[in-house]
Amino acid sequence: MGTSASLHYEPVAALAPGVLSAVGYHHAGVEPGLHVGIPAPSLTFIFSTRGPIEVGASAGQATGPDAERAQVLISRLHTNPAYVVEPGEQAGIQMAVHPLAARSLLGVPARELDRLALEGSDVLGPGAARTLRRLQDMPLGPQAFAVVGDYLREQLQQRRAERVRPEVGEAWRWMSRTRGAGSMRNLAAHVALSQRQLTTLFQREVGMAPKAIARLIRFSRARRMVVQHVAVGPSMTLAQVAHACGYADQSHLVRDFQQYTGTSPTQWLRQEHQYVQAGAHVRAEG
Incomplete structure (x- = not known):
C-alpha cells in the first residue's frame, strides 16, 4: 500500500541571532518532481535528515549528473530560480539566515558562498555533521529544534567575526x-x-x-501577498498587489515573477499549489 501524500511545515521562533525564520518540514508520499526555489533576501541553511538535497540552476542540471548536492545545505543569494529535486520523502529543518550574519554564523562573508548547494560540513566543520547525525535519530519536534539552536549558539560563541561595516x-x-x-x-x-x-x-x-537586494525584498513581500490575497483568500487583484508593493504597474510585478520564478504569477501558483497550501510560502524578510 502506498503512503498518502503529506506536507508538514512547523515554523518556530528564531533559533539564534541572525536566523530570520526556521521551519521543520516532512514530505511523505509526494509524487517525485521538481520544486522551484525562489530567490529571497536571505541565505538558506538546511539540515536534511533524509539524504542529500539535489539542486540546479536549471531543471536539466538538477536532474542530471551536474546537480549540486548537499545534506547540510548552505545556499548563496541568487536572483534566478533554483530547481530542487523533490523525492517521494524528505524531511529536515530549514532556516533563513540574514546575509549580514554569515560571518558570525557561518564563518565567512555571504559573498564567499558561491553555490546553490554548498555542503555545509565543508564550511562549518565536524560540528555540523555531528548535529545532522543527532537530528537523524530523533523525530521532528521541539527537541530537534533545540539541538539546532544549541549548535547555532555555539557557532556564535566560538567566533570573533569581523564587524560588518x-x-x-x-x-x-x-x-x-x-x-x-x-x-x-x-x-x-x-x-x-x-x-x-x-x-x-x-x-x-x-x-x-x-x-538587487532591494528588488528581492520588494518581491518577497509581493509574493507573500499574491499567496495570501490572490490564491488563499482572494481579496486583491495582481494589479492591487503591485500597487501596494511599490511597483509601477502589474507588468513590472509580472516581470519580476518571470525572473525570480521562471514563470508568471498564476502559473507559479498552479505549479506550487501543494506547497502554498501547506504554508511553505511563509518566509522572513531580510
Whole structure:
C-alpha cells in the first residue's frame, strides 16, 4: 500500500541571532518532481535528515549528473530560480539566515558562498555533521529544534567575526523599512555615501548590489501577498498587489515573477499549489 501524500511545515521562533525564520518540514508520499526555489533576501541553511538535497540552476542540471548536492545545505543569494529535486520523502529543518550574519554564523562573508548547494560540513566543520547525525535519530519536534539552536549558539560563541561595516547594516535596515521600494539615491544619502561607494561595500560583503537586494525584498513581500490575497483568500487583484508593493504597474510585478520564478504569477501558483497550501510560502524578510 502506498503512503498518502503529506506536507508538514512547523515554523518556530528564531533559533539564534541572525536566523530570520526556521521551519521543520516532512514530505511523505509526494509524487517525485521538481520544486522551484525562489530567490529571497536571505541565505538558506538546511539540515536534511533524509539524504542529500539535489539542486540546479536549471531543471536539466538538477536532474542530471551536474546537480549540486548537499545534506547540510548552505545556499548563496541568487536572483534566478533554483530547481530542487523533490523525492517521494524528505524531511529536515530549514532556516533563513540574514546575509549580514554569515560571518558570525557561518564563518565567512555571504559573498564567499558561491553555490546553490554548498555542503555545509565543508564550511562549518565536524560540528555540523555531528548535529545532522543527532537530528537523524530523533523525530521532528521541539527537541530537534533545540539541538539546532544549541549548535547555532555555539557557532556564535566560538567566533570573533569581523564587524560588518555600519553603513552596510544601516542601509539594509533602511531597505527593510521601505520594503525595498525606496530609491537608491535616497538610500545612499541616508548612509552618507555615494551610490558607487555603497555598491562597492555591498559587493564586498554579500556579493550583490543594494539595488538587487532591494528588488528581492520588494518581491518577497509581493509574493507573500499574491499567496495570501490572490490564491488563499482572494481579496486583491495582481494589479492591487503591485500597487501596494511599490511597483509601477502589474507588468513590472509580472516581470519580476518571470525572473525570480521562471514563470508568471498564476502559473507559479498552479505549479506550487501543494506547497502554498501547506504554508511553505511563509518566509522572513531580510
